[in-house]
Amino acid sequence: MNSLIIAQMAVSGALMGLVYALIAYGFQLTFATSKSINFGQGELVMLSAFFSLTLLNLGAPYWLMIPGGLLFGVVMGLVVERACVRLTLEQKSEGWILLTIIFGLLGFSAAENIWGRDDRPFPSPISSDALHILGINVTPVEISVAIGVFAVMGVIELFKRKTLLGKAFEAVSADRDAAELMGISATHTIMLSYGLSGMVAAMAGILISPITTVGPTMASALILKAFSVAVVAGLDSGFGVVVIGILIGVLESLTSYYLGSGWRETPGLLLLILALAIRPNGVFGKVSIRKV
Amino acid sequence: MLQVENLRAGYGASEVLVGASLHVKQGMIVALIGANGAGKTTTMRAISGMIKPTQGTVLLNGKAVQGMSASQIARLGLAHAPEGRKVFGPLSVEDNLLLGAYHRLPGFLGFHAMAAPDLEKIYNLFPRLRERRLQAAGTLSGGEQQMLAIGRALMADPKVILLDEPSMGLAPVIVQEVFGILRRLKEQGITLLLVEQFAKSALEVADYAYVMDHGRIAVEGTPAELHRNEKVIAAYLG
Ligand SMILES: Nc1ncnc2c1ncn2[C@@H]1O[C@H](COP(=O)(O)OP(=O)(O)OP(=O)(O)O)[C@@H](O)[C@H]1O
Ligand SMILES: [Mg+2]
Numbered sequence: 089m090n091s092l093i094i095a096q097m098a099v100s101g102a103l104m105g106l107v108y109a110l111i112a113y114g115f116q117l118t119f120a121t122s123k124s125i126n127f128g129q130g131e132l133v134m135l136s137a138f139f140s141l142t143l144l145n146l147g148a149p150y151w152l153m154i155p156g157g158l159l160f161g162v163v164m165g166l167v168v169e170r171a172c173v174r175l176t177l178e179q180k181s182e183g184w185i186l187l188t189i190i191f192g193l194l195g196f197s198a199a200e201n202i203w204g205r206d207d208r209p210f211p212s213p214i215s216s217d218a219l220h221i222l223g224i225n226v227t228p229v230e231i232s233v234a235i236g237v238f239a240v241m242g243v244i245e246l247f248k249r250k251t252l253l254g255k256a257f258e259a260v261s262a263d264r265d266a267a268e269l270m271g272i273s274a275t276h277t278i279m280l281s282y283g284l285s286g287m288v289a290a291m292a293g294i295l296i297s298p299i300t301t302v303g304p305t306m307a308s309a310l311i312l313k314a315f316s317v318a319v320v321a322g323l324d325s326g327f328g329v330v331v332i333g334i335l336i337g338v339l340e341s342l343t344s345y346y347l348g349s350g351w352r353e354t355p356g357l358l359l360l361i362l363a364l365a366i367r368p369n370g371v372f373g374k375v376s377i378r379k380v
Numbered sequence: 381m382l383q384v385e386n387l388r389a390g391y392g393a394s395e396v397l398v399g400a401s402l403h404v405k406q407g408m409i410v411a412l413i414g415a416n417g418a419g420k421t422t423t424m425r426a427i428s429g430m431i432k433p434t435q436g437t438v439l440l441n442g443k444a445v446q447g448m449s450a451s452q453i454a455r456l457g458l459a460h461a462p463e464g465r466k467v468f469g470p471l472s473v474e475d476n477l478l479l480g481a482y483h484r485l486p487g488f489l490g491f492h493a494m495a496a497p498d499l500e501k502i503y504n505l506f507p508r509l510r511e512r513r514l515q516a517a518g519t520l521s522g523g524e525q526q527m528l529a530i531g532r533a534l535m536a537d538p539k540v541i542l543l544d545e546p547s548m549g550l551a552p553v554i555v556q557e558v559f560g561i562l563r564r565l566k567e568q569g570i571t572l573l574l575v576e577q578f579a580k581s582a583l584e585v586a587d588y589a590y591v592m593d594h595g596r597i598a599v600e601g602t603p604a605e606l607h608r609n610e611k612v613i614a615a616y617l618g
Contacts, residue, residue, distance in 0.1 A: 253487040255475050265430060266466035271483035271536070353546045354512035 096224050105337020106237040107296045109329040111314035112321065113241055114288040121274075121281040122177060124184045126168050128192025129289055130311030136161045136194050136286075137293030137302045138203050140151075141210055157294050158287050166284020169187045169279055177278075192307070196208035199304040204255045207303035214298070218368045229298050236295045240288060245326060257281065313340070315355040320363040331360075363369045381406045381569050382427070382458075382540045387446075387615055388434035389426035396422040398595040399436070402538060402573075409562070409572045411582040411603075413616055415594035420575040421463045423592070424519025424542045427573075428460035429453040441539050455483040457539035463528040463575075464549065473509055476528055480535030495535070501598045502531040505561065523554035531559065534570075544575045557583060579616040583607070591616065 111133060117123045128133065140157030148156060172191050176183035214232050218225035226337035248254035259267040260277040268274055292310070293302075300306060317336055321328035349353075382404040390396040395459065396419045397491055404410045412420050414568040426433045429450035438446040443452045447489055457482070468476050478485070478495055485491040497547040503510035506527040512520065526546050533541050546562075558579070560586050565572070576582035583589055591599040599612055606612045 194560070251488045252478060252482065252485055252491040255471065255479055255484055256487075258471055258475075259479050262470050263466050265450070267479075268450035269428060269430070269454055269460045269462065269466075270479050271451050273449070273451045274481070300567040305535065378587065 091234075091272045092223050094342065094372050097345050098225055098266070098338045099226060100230065101338040101341025102334045103233050103337065104296075104341065105317075105335065106234055106334075107338060108290055108310065108317045109241065109291050109333025110237045110292045111310060112284040112318035112333065113244075113326060114292075115314070115318045116276070116287045116323050116326065117244070118173075118281045121257065121264075122152040122173065124205050126165075126172070126189070126191070126282070126285065127185060127347065128168065128172075128195055129285070129359050130197070130307030131192040131195030131315070132161065132164050132168070132286060133293040133310055134287040134302070134304060134307040135164060135199060137200055137210065137297045137306070138291035140290070140294050141208065141297070142203075142349075143210060145295065152356075154294060158269040158290050161288070161293075162283045163286070165282040165289070166279060167285070168286070169282035172283070174275070176277070184225040194302055196307065201306070205304060207301040207306075210297035212298035217300070230370040233295045233299070240291045240329075241326060243258060244284060244288070253280075255287075260276075272365025297360070312353065313356045314317065315335075316360040316363075320359050322369055330369040335359075382573065383437075383439040384423075384427060385425055385437045385439075387431070387433050387438065389422060389431055389433040389436075391422075391431070396460065396595050397426060397436075400592065400595065400597055401601060402590050402597060402600075404571060404573050406571050407569045408587045409566050409570075409585050411575060411586035411589040412573060412575045412592060413579045413582060413589060413596075418592040418593055419595040420484075421544055422595075424460060424462070424544050424573070426574060428458055428542060430460070430462070430578075434525050441460075443448055444493075454536070458542070459533035459536040459538035459540070461529045461533040461544065461546070463524075463544040467520070467525050467528050467532070469516065471517055472496040472514050473512040473517055473520070473528055474499070476532050477509075477535050478497045480532035483592070484537065498535055498537070502534060505534075505564070506531055512544050523551070523557070526550060526554075526558060530558075533540075534565075539571065541570060541572045542575075543572060545577060546574075547581075551557040555581070580581075583617070 111129060136157055139160045140153050142154050143153040151153050164306045169189060172187035173184045176187065184185055212229055214229045216227045216229045218227050257274060257277055260274050264274050270286060313314055313336055317329050317333045321332040336356045336359060340352045342354035343355050384400065384402045387400045388395065400423055406598050414420050416471060425431045427438050429448055433446050436446065437444055440456055440458055443456065447458060477499055478491065481498060485494055492521050508524055509527055520528060546558045559581050566585060574582055583606060586603055588602055589606055590597050599609060
């Protein structure tokens with residue numbers, strides 16, 4: 089009986105972990121091309137979720153809301169790149185750290201002003217009636233989270249490996265100056281990475297909201313864990329974020345079951361501290377986050 | 381094909397080039413030689429847009445390109461194989477070559493089929509690259525990486541190639557192999573500006589040569605003329 093509960097906790101934790109992994113993957117995309125990340129990524133997730141909810145409330149069908157929400161994420165990613173990142177990178181400064189944090193703060197206030205402070209349910213046509221698989225309860229909504237995460241990451245990885253534009257993306261990551269000499273615009277590639285990163289964040293918001301509800305504070309809850317995943321896994325391994333994301337999700341879920349939900353942030357934080365102390369390059373990584 | 385007039389460029393406050401001029405005519409190999417730190421690499425960087433010239437003009441096929449970004453200049457037909465090769469280490473040999481042709485291939489699909497005839501040419505020129513086409517470029521030997529850097533530049537089907545010290549760090553046999561390739565490419569009519577420490581070998585393949593000293597052109601002439609210049613002999617060919 090007890091082991092069944094543990095298995096149950098592990099499964100729902102793992103599904104949350106996949107969402108952290110997806111957000112962390114968004115960090116990897118921009119870090120690869122520009123060695124910068126959006127510290128307001130959590131707010132980008134939240135704003136995209138609110139925007140998608142608004143689309144639904146305006147009567148958009150669910151399957152049309154998804155591309156609409158993703159497009160919103162892309163646009164927000166491009167705004168972050170243009171407003172907070174590009175100029176500071178041109179100056180070779182690290183001002184993007186401060187500017188993206190400010191973007192997050194502005195995003196938070198904007199959400200409170202536009203949509204209010206309350207958490208709101210996010211309707212989904214996918215059923216939340218539990219299915220019993222090997223004695224474990226899993227809802228179709230939860231399964232859709234896993235499918236969505238792997239679909240988005242899979243499509244982007246395929247893009248990077250199979251198309252020439254994707255190879256150019258990898259070339260800019262490997263050696264920006266040499267890529268420019270091939271006629272590849274580093275500026276456009278960095279824009280692309282921010283657009284994709286925004287899309288990934290929006291997908292995370294759309295996937296998680298039916299389970300957690302949507303509210304201005306959802307950003308801080310997600311972003312801390314996404315950071316832990318990115319730091320522990322390293323900033324250059326897509327496989328790594330999935331493994332570490334699942335690990336942190338499971339640990340968090342078990343901790344909150346055994347110690348109470350007040351403790352749920354602890355495993356992620358402990359791993360973050362451990363990783364920074366012992367393996368700043370990440371378990372799977374080659375690049376040090378200290379280069380940020 | 382490439383006309384550089386009175387070029388000035390540097391790094392931040394330190395000026396390296398103080399008015400360099402040189403011409404590369406179509407189908408010619410032009411050598412640029414000079415002591416370490418003379419400004420040869422800086423000249424190439426200023427031509428290809430890796431650094432912005434502060435003064436002077438660069439005409440590529442008659443079009444002024446100074447001040448443009450490196451990627452714009454590359455798309456106009458200038459291929460720069462930079463000092464230190466700078467191959468894309470994590471990518472395969474073949475991906476490196478395909479990226480050389482980036483600006484003339486479709487971005488999503490069909491690029492491989494379109495590039496196949498050119499890949500074939502490069503593999504015939506460098507059979508060792510064919511053997512290693514799926515290997516990560518970063519794991520190639522220095523000589524193989526140099527072949528890849530040259531092959532990647534050729535893939536652009538450029539109007540002019542800038543080649544910076546292809547012999548750097550290579551064993552003498554491999555250096556001879558590289559110069560053999562340059563001779564074959566010359567027969568095929570490529571237009572090349574070549575920076576080289578091995579001045580003697582460079583003058584053997586070149587049609588014309590410039591000697592750079594402290595950021596300006598000190599001497600120029602055909603290889604035969606330079607071989608008669610005592611100062612040049614003493615400094616570079618002795
Ligand atoms: N990135 C840089 N930042 C600052 N100064 C530089 C930089 N690169 C080169 N220099 C300086 O510019 C001058 C010319 O360097 P450059 O690399 O053009 O010489 P070179 O003729 O190519 O020499 P070598 O034969 O050693 O390659 C040198 O004094 C060098 O110290
Ligand atoms: Mg040099």
